[in-house]
Amino acid sequence: MKLKSIIFVTMLSIIEIMASGCSVSRGQQTVGAYVDDASITTKIKAEFLENKDVAGTSISVETLNGTVMLSGFAKNALERNTAERIAKQVKGVKAVKNEIAIRP
Secondary structure (H helix, E strand, O other): OHHHHHHHHHHHHHHHHHHOOOOOOOOOOOHHHHHHHHHHHHHHHHHHHHOOOOOOOOEEEEEEOOEEEEEEEEOOHHHHHHHHHHHHHOOOOOEEEEEEEEOO
């Protein structure tokens, strides 16, 4: 299951990079920074899919220069906090902005 999740997230990231034409965007300085950010995003999404406390499909992850923005919806505070903790533990993450809303 873990291997399938990693492959799925990796393929999505490759498609995203190819669709952008590997161009530098969103204020990033280098193509290397863009690739690093894409790698961070992929790792976080893969960890979400492996964690039973986080609904990886309900939380969006964006990374810009090592700063991760989490958004979307969580079922409870545990899910919101777990997502933030996972993101902070990924190598290369400088900061995490947690904008995940808890569904009533």
